[in-house]
Amino acid sequence: MFDFHKNHKILVLAAFLGFVTLSFIVAVFPAYQMQDVEPLPGQVQLTENERKGLNLYIKEGCVACHTQQVRNIEMDNTWGDRPSIPSDYIFSKERMDIWRQSPSLLGSERTGPDLTDIGRRQPSEAWHLLHLYNPRTVVGASIMPSYPWLFKEVESGSVKENNVVVNLPEGYATSSGRTLIAKEEALQLVAYLQSLKQVKLPDGQVEEFIPALKQIQTEGNKVNQGSASASGINGAQLYKQACAVCHQDNGKGVAGAFPPLAGSPIVNDVDPELMIRIILQGYDARSEYASMQPFADQLSDAEIAAIANHERTSWGNNAPEITEEEVRKLREFVENQPSN
Amino acid sequence: MNNKRSLITLLTLLLPMLILPQNTNISTDNWITSPGIIGTVVLILIVFLVAIIILLAKLNTYADTYKRKQLNKKGLEFTEEMIGMREEEIDRILEGRKKALNFKLSGDELGSQETVKDRKGLVNMVTHEPENPMFDEKKNTPIALETPEPLKKIVLYYLGTAVFWLVFGTLVGQYVGMKFVWPEMDSQPWLSFGRLRPVHTNAVFWGWASLAMIGLGYFVIARTSNTVIHNYKSAWYSLILINLAVLLGTLFLMGGINNGGGEYREYIWPVMLLFAIAIIITFWNFYKTVASRKIKDIYVSNWYILAALIWTTVLAIIGYLPNFQDGLGETVIQGYYMHQGVGMWFMTFTLGLIYYYLPSSLNKPIYSYSLGVLAFWTQMLFYTMIGTHHFVFSPLPWWLQTTAIVFSAGMFIPVVAGTTNFLMTMKGSWNHISKSYVLPFFLVGVIFYFVGSTQGSLQAFRFTNYVWHFTDFNVAHSHMTMYGIITFILWACFYTILPKLTGKEPPQVFVGAHFWLAFIGLFAYMMSLMAGGTLKGLSWIDGNAFLESVILMKPYWVWRAIGGSLMFVSHLVFAYNFYYMVNNKKPIENLDAPVLERVNN
Structure with a gap:
C-alpha cells in the first residue's frame, strides 16, 4: 500500500500531509497563540500621526537595517533596560491595510542601531530631521541613506509659521535666500521614532538579561574591593x-x-x-x-x-x-x- | 563492544550540551576556540581545498597541452629531416607506402566464405537509452537528445527569462552593495537602499532561481517519465504568470509598496497570488505527466520536484493568510516562511535536479537510490522545524527556539546523505574536471551544499548566534547557500543540458571565465563579510559604541563590493554563453550514426 516508488498518489499525499502537519506544529499553532497577549499597563496606542510614520518606516524599508528587538543577552542591554517581550509589539503589529499585512519589525540585521528605545535615547526632533535629511550632517561615519524627498526647499520669504525649518550646518546649507522645511511625511516618521520607548514592566515583574562572563567577573571584583572606584x-x-x-x-x-x-x-x-x-x-x-x-x-x-x-x-x-x-x-x- | 556502547551513550549525553550552551558564561575571550567558529573555519578551508584541487586539475591539463606542443615540435624536426633526404631514398619509401595502402582484404582470410551476420544483435542493438547501456559514451562530445520541439521551446524560454532576471537582479544587488561604500550615490526615492534590497532578493529568488528550476524541471519530468508533458499550454501560462509577478513586484517595491517588510515576502499578496497560481499550475502539469509515465517506478528526482511544488504552495498560503499574523504571530510565520522558502522550494527542487543532471552529465547511475529517499524524508522532517532559528534570543517562546536549534543539528542527516551520494556518484569520474566545466560547477555546488548547510546549522547554536546574529555574517551565509549551492548547481544543469538540446557548446574559455569569476567573486564576498561580521559581533559584545562597528566594517564592505562586481561580470559572460548556445539553430550531426554504419558495412 505504501509503495512510494510506484504510487504517485500516495507519494504526493504523504509529502503534503507530512508537511502540513509539521507546519501546523511549528508555525500555525505557535503563531496563533502568540496573538493572544495583553498590553502592558501604561502602554499607549499609536496616534494617527505615529501610525502614518510607521507606514513610512515600512515603505522606505528601514527594517532592512534597523532591528526593534532587545534580546535577552547582555550586549543588548545598550538598546533597552529589559529584553523585549511579546506585549511590546501589540499595537504596532496589526494588519496595515487590506493589501499589506502586519509589519515585520523585529528585523534580522543591525546595520544601523536598534530602535526599540530610540524615542528615549534621542527625543530631539531637530536631531532626527537633520539626520533624516542627511545622516552625515550629525554622524560623520554613518552609511545610512539620505531621505531628501521627505523635505522641501522653499523661498525663505514664503516660510509659514507652522512650517518646521531645518537648520543645516555648513557644507550642507541651502543656497542663500532659500530654506529647507520638513514635509509632513518627515514629521510623521519622526513622530513615530519619538514614540518608540520601552514601557516599564509593572512592579514585581523582572525580565533578566543573560549575563556575559566579563560582566560577572567585574561585578565580583567590585564586591571584593568594597567601595569601587x-x-x-x-x-x-x-x-x-x-x-x-x-x-x-x-x-x-x-x-x-x-x-x-x-x-x-x-x-x-x-x-x-x-x-x-x-x-x-x-x-x-x-x-x-x-x-x-x-x-x-x-x-x-x-x-x-x-x-x-x-x-x-x-x-x-x-x-x-x-x-x-x-x-x-x-x-x-x-x-x-x-x-x- | 561494551566500550563502543558506552562511548555512544556518552556522545548522546554530551550532544545536547554541545548544541545547547544555554545561558552561562558567554565571553569573547576565547571566541576563536568555540565549536561553532572552529567548525565554520574548517568548512571554509574545505571550500578552499576544493578550489585548489580544481585549479591543480586545470593546471595539469595545461601541462599536458604543453607536452603535446613539445611532441609537435619533434614532428617538425622530423619533417625537416625528411626535406634533407635524397630523392631516390624518398621514392623508395613512397613506393612501399603506396603498396601498403592499396592492399585490400579479400574477406576470407580467416578461411570462411560466409557473409558477416550479427545474430545476437551485439552490434545492431547498441543503445544509448539510459536503461542498460552497454558501454559508457564519451563525455565531452555534445550528444543531441531527441527532444520534442515544443518541450525544447518551453525549456529554452523558461531558462532565457531566468537568465534575464539573474542579470537584472544581480545588477541591483551590486548597486545596493556599492551603497555601503558610497551612501550618497543617488538621492532618488525609488533607488534608495531600503526599497532596492528586496528588489534584489526577490528578483533572484522568484525570477532567476524559480524560473530556471521549473524550466530544467520540465525536461527532467518528461525524460524520467519517458513520456510527453501533459499540457504545454499551461506551461506557457505559468511562465507568463511568474514573469508578470516578478515584474509587478519589482515595480511595486520600487514605488514603496511592500507587504510589511518581512524578508522574501515583500511582494504584496495580489502579486504573490500570481506566483502561487503559476506554482499550482506547474504542479498539476508535472503531476499528470508523472501519472502517465511509461515506466513503473517514479524516479527520485520527481519525488523532490513534486514535493517542492506542493510544499511551496502550502508555504505561500500559510505565509500570506492573515488569520494568525497579528502581534508576534507574524514573527513566528516570518521565521517559518523565510527558512522554508529556501529549504522547501529552492533546496528541495534543486536536489531533484541534481539527482537527474549529475548522473546524466557523467553518464552513470546515481550512487545510491536509497540514500536519496532517506534524504528526502529527513529533509521534510528536519527542514520544516528550524525556521525560528532566525529569532534566537528573541521574545518568541524559548521552546520554539530550542526546537529550531535541535532540528538544525538534525539537518546534518539529509545534508550528509545528499553530499555522500553526490560525491560517490562523482567518484571514478574525476577526470571530467579537466575535461569540462560541468563537473567543477557541480562539485562547487555540492561542496557548498555541505559547507553552507553545516555552517548554517552551526550558526544556529546559541554561542555562534550570540556573535553572528544581526551582523553581516548572515548576508555571507545566504550568499553561500543561494549562490554557492543553488546558483552553481543550476549553472551546472544549464551547461549539461543546453548543448544536448541545441547542439551548440560555448567556447570552454568563456565557460571557464564564468566559473572562475563567479567562484573567486563569491569567495571574496563571503570571506570579507564573514571576517567583518565576526569582528562586528565581538565589538558589540565588548560593549563598544555602535558607530565603531560601522567604521570597522568599511574595508570589508569595499571587498564585498569587489567580490560582487566579479560575480556580476561572470553573469554577463554566462548570459553571452547562454545566447551562444540557443542562438544557433543548426543541429549538430549525429556522431553515433556514422560509427554504427561503419560497423555494419
Missing part, C-alpha cells in the same frame, strides 16, 4: 554612546544645531554645578540651538561623573575632575526641587 567606567566610550551623536566625537558640535563642548565656558567652569545640572535635567536656554534632553533616568551618578570628566579634560578643555559624590548630591538636590 569609578575607574571601571570608560567615560570616553560612554560619551560616544550617549553624547557624540549631537556634540560629535571631536566635541565641536554641529553649527546651528548642537553647541560645541570644546572650549565651552560651562564645561570649563571650575564649579561643575551648571554642567551636571544640564546633563541631569536637560537644557533649552539658547534659541539658536536645539534643546537637550535630560539624562537623569538613563545614566548613573558614576556614569555622569565619568562622562563629565571626559568632557572636562578632552579637546583642549582643562577643568578639574569631579567625583561621583558631587553628582549624587546634585541629583538629590534637583530631585527635591519642586517641579515647575
Whole structure:
C-alpha cells in the first residue's frame, strides 16, 4: 500500500500531509497563540500621526537595517533596560491595510542601531530631521541613506509659521535666500521614532538579561574591593554612546544645531554645578540651538561623573575632575526641587 | 563492544550540551576556540581545498597541452629531416607506402566464405537509452537528445527569462552593495537602499532561481517519465504568470509598496497570488505527466520536484493568510516562511535536479537510490522545524527556539546523505574536471551544499548566534547557500543540458571565465563579510559604541563590493554563453550514426 516508488498518489499525499502537519506544529499553532497577549499597563496606542510614520518606516524599508528587538543577552542591554517581550509589539503589529499585512519589525540585521528605545535615547526632533535629511550632517561615519524627498526647499520669504525649518550646518546649507522645511511625511516618521520607548514592566515583574562572563567577573571584583572606584567606567566610550551623536566625537558640535563642548565656558567652569545640572535635567536656554534632553533616568551618578570628566579634560578643555559624590548630591538636590 | 556502547551513550549525553550552551558564561575571550567558529573555519578551508584541487586539475591539463606542443615540435624536426633526404631514398619509401595502402582484404582470410551476420544483435542493438547501456559514451562530445520541439521551446524560454532576471537582479544587488561604500550615490526615492534590497532578493529568488528550476524541471519530468508533458499550454501560462509577478513586484517595491517588510515576502499578496497560481499550475502539469509515465517506478528526482511544488504552495498560503499574523504571530510565520522558502522550494527542487543532471552529465547511475529517499524524508522532517532559528534570543517562546536549534543539528542527516551520494556518484569520474566545466560547477555546488548547510546549522547554536546574529555574517551565509549551492548547481544543469538540446557548446574559455569569476567573486564576498561580521559581533559584545562597528566594517564592505562586481561580470559572460548556445539553430550531426554504419558495412 505504501509503495512510494510506484504510487504517485500516495507519494504526493504523504509529502503534503507530512508537511502540513509539521507546519501546523511549528508555525500555525505557535503563531496563533502568540496573538493572544495583553498590553502592558501604561502602554499607549499609536496616534494617527505615529501610525502614518510607521507606514513610512515600512515603505522606505528601514527594517532592512534597523532591528526593534532587545534580546535577552547582555550586549543588548545598550538598546533597552529589559529584553523585549511579546506585549511590546501589540499595537504596532496589526494588519496595515487590506493589501499589506502586519509589519515585520523585529528585523534580522543591525546595520544601523536598534530602535526599540530610540524615542528615549534621542527625543530631539531637530536631531532626527537633520539626520533624516542627511545622516552625515550629525554622524560623520554613518552609511545610512539620505531621505531628501521627505523635505522641501522653499523661498525663505514664503516660510509659514507652522512650517518646521531645518537648520543645516555648513557644507550642507541651502543656497542663500532659500530654506529647507520638513514635509509632513518627515514629521510623521519622526513622530513615530519619538514614540518608540520601552514601557516599564509593572512592579514585581523582572525580565533578566543573560549575563556575559566579563560582566560577572567585574561585578565580583567590585564586591571584593568594597567601595569601587569609578575607574571601571570608560567615560570616553560612554560619551560616544550617549553624547557624540549631537556634540560629535571631536566635541565641536554641529553649527546651528548642537553647541560645541570644546572650549565651552560651562564645561570649563571650575564649579561643575551648571554642567551636571544640564546633563541631569536637560537644557533649552539658547534659541539658536536645539534643546537637550535630560539624562537623569538613563545614566548613573558614576556614569555622569565619568562622562563629565571626559568632557572636562578632552579637546583642549582643562577643568578639574569631579567625583561621583558631587553628582549624587546634585541629583538629590534637583530631585527635591519642586517641579515647575 | 561494551566500550563502543558506552562511548555512544556518552556522545548522546554530551550532544545536547554541545548544541545547547544555554545561558552561562558567554565571553569573547576565547571566541576563536568555540565549536561553532572552529567548525565554520574548517568548512571554509574545505571550500578552499576544493578550489585548489580544481585549479591543480586545470593546471595539469595545461601541462599536458604543453607536452603535446613539445611532441609537435619533434614532428617538425622530423619533417625537416625528411626535406634533407635524397630523392631516390624518398621514392623508395613512397613506393612501399603506396603498396601498403592499396592492399585490400579479400574477406576470407580467416578461411570462411560466409557473409558477416550479427545474430545476437551485439552490434545492431547498441543503445544509448539510459536503461542498460552497454558501454559508457564519451563525455565531452555534445550528444543531441531527441527532444520534442515544443518541450525544447518551453525549456529554452523558461531558462532565457531566468537568465534575464539573474542579470537584472544581480545588477541591483551590486548597486545596493556599492551603497555601503558610497551612501550618497543617488538621492532618488525609488533607488534608495531600503526599497532596492528586496528588489534584489526577490528578483533572484522568484525570477532567476524559480524560473530556471521549473524550466530544467520540465525536461527532467518528461525524460524520467519517458513520456510527453501533459499540457504545454499551461506551461506557457505559468511562465507568463511568474514573469508578470516578478515584474509587478519589482515595480511595486520600487514605488514603496511592500507587504510589511518581512524578508522574501515583500511582494504584496495580489502579486504573490500570481506566483502561487503559476506554482499550482506547474504542479498539476508535472503531476499528470508523472501519472502517465511509461515506466513503473517514479524516479527520485520527481519525488523532490513534486514535493517542492506542493510544499511551496502550502508555504505561500500559510505565509500570506492573515488569520494568525497579528502581534508576534507574524514573527513566528516570518521565521517559518523565510527558512522554508529556501529549504522547501529552492533546496528541495534543486536536489531533484541534481539527482537527474549529475548522473546524466557523467553518464552513470546515481550512487545510491536509497540514500536519496532517506534524504528526502529527513529533509521534510528536519527542514520544516528550524525556521525560528532566525529569532534566537528573541521574545518568541524559548521552546520554539530550542526546537529550531535541535532540528538544525538534525539537518546534518539529509545534508550528509545528499553530499555522500553526490560525491560517490562523482567518484571514478574525476577526470571530467579537466575535461569540462560541468563537473567543477557541480562539485562547487555540492561542496557548498555541505559547507553552507553545516555552517548554517552551526550558526544556529546559541554561542555562534550570540556573535553572528544581526551582523553581516548572515548576508555571507545566504550568499553561500543561494549562490554557492543553488546558483552553481543550476549553472551546472544549464551547461549539461543546453548543448544536448541545441547542439551548440560555448567556447570552454568563456565557460571557464564564468566559473572562475563567479567562484573567486563569491569567495571574496563571503570571506570579507564573514571576517567583518565576526569582528562586528565581538565589538558589540565588548560593549563598544555602535558607530565603531560601522567604521570597522568599511574595508570589508569595499571587498564585498569587489567580490560582487566579479560575480556580476561572470553573469554577463554566462548570459553571452547562454545566447551562444540557443542562438544557433543548426543541429549538430549525429556522431553515433556514422560509427554504427561503419560497423555494419
